[in-house]
Amino acid sequence: MHRQSPILRWRKFPERYRLEGNRCNRCGIVYFPKKELCECSCKEFSSFQLSGKGKILTYTEIKSSPEEFSEMTPYCVGIIELAEGPKITGQITDATVDELKVGDDVEQVFRKFLAVGDSGVIHYGVKFKKIE
């Protein structure tokens, strides 16, 4: 229930809606999610919107999901290496597990994550889709 909180998600809209990370002003490393201390010890960052394009590093199929995602099952999740460097975990939509392979090019799409019951908030965010 904690993770479904509309307020918790609201705080993360820039990340979840627009893949907004940050870039170190000294060494240029891009972080997603945002960091406050770079590995070069710098604390100065600029917000940076990632392109949403990347490659599948690995993936799997979820058949038995947390209850709130049960209507979406089966669905695929993967680790995506984004073009700018960060590796992130995300859902891969519009494809079955048989249609994916490591190294496939993907791009971000904006999709529904889950709806909390019949009266709760609907959560949206970035997922990934194979470029065809």
Place this chain on the structure above:
Amino acid sequence: MVKKLNIGIVGFGCYIPKFRIRTEDIAVANNQNVDLIKGALLINEKTVPNKDEDSISIAVEACKNALLRAKIASSRIKAIYMGSESHPYAVKASSAIVGEVLGVGNDFTAADVEFACKAGTAAIQMIAGQVEAEMIDYGLAIGSDTSQGAPGDALEYSAAAGGAAFIIGKNKVGKEESAANILYTLSRTTDTPDFWRRNNQQYPTHMGRFTGEEAYFKHIVSTSQAMLNETGLKIEDFDHVIFHQPNGKFPLKAAKVLGVTNEQLKYGIVVHDIGNTYSGSSLLGLVNVLENALPNQKILLTSYGSGSGSDCFVIETTNLITEKQKIGKNLLNYMQNKQYVNYNQYRQMVKMIH
């Protein structure tokens, strides 16, 4: 006399889901005659939204394509109106969510629009008014739907998902950026009980044959005629004509009444392989026309929304149309990238979509 406008379509884009279901698969599942259904509707297949798609996610993808073509920062958009009859929330603005996703910022006005299948063109008129009055520099109008049709009902063969988005700006001498100028718009509205959906009802109710002569044709034909009378233009002056397309047959019949040729309809009718995307229906036709038109061509667009009304537009492409056509994904890309689902998969996919 209808006023000549000084505004244009700076960016345009569309989105339709990847999945399709063939008309014959729906007919077989409902024990209905395949040839009879296909002959009556002239729809080969329709789009099916994935379980995680709704009118907001569809709108966002269409808007991204429109922004690419507009070549402006999203923060310059100062109004967003989204037309749909499948807004995911009864109370919570889809247009505000779209603005957040696009990174428009907070200095913009927004509202959700509903007028059955013409909510998208109503949104264009609302933006057009603000831009023409120079209240805003740019506005975003959207028509997007995941349409509903009860199992076994005639609507089940046509109710599809898709959307289109248009960024509208003022025409300025020396700073031309419009792919097409919106020259005129006018509307006709009546109280006609042809189609409706009550609160908390999953599927709409319609009056069968009454949705034809007294509803669709009366409004499409009379509003188009009113535009011709007001502007002094003749139907043969238009290179492209687009009507609302609830099925494949209605726009062809309306075209015949108005003397529109098949050549004029070539790019404007997209329903045969997409279905009726309600608020996105005539606007997907407009996007397809804009993606294929030559410079300095005239377009007549007449939408129809049950309940009832029509919005009519006279649009003329500019020399910039060719350059904008090369940017982003177009409707043909989306139409070609498709995957068929069977009837059982289809029912599972649309079950959780409002």
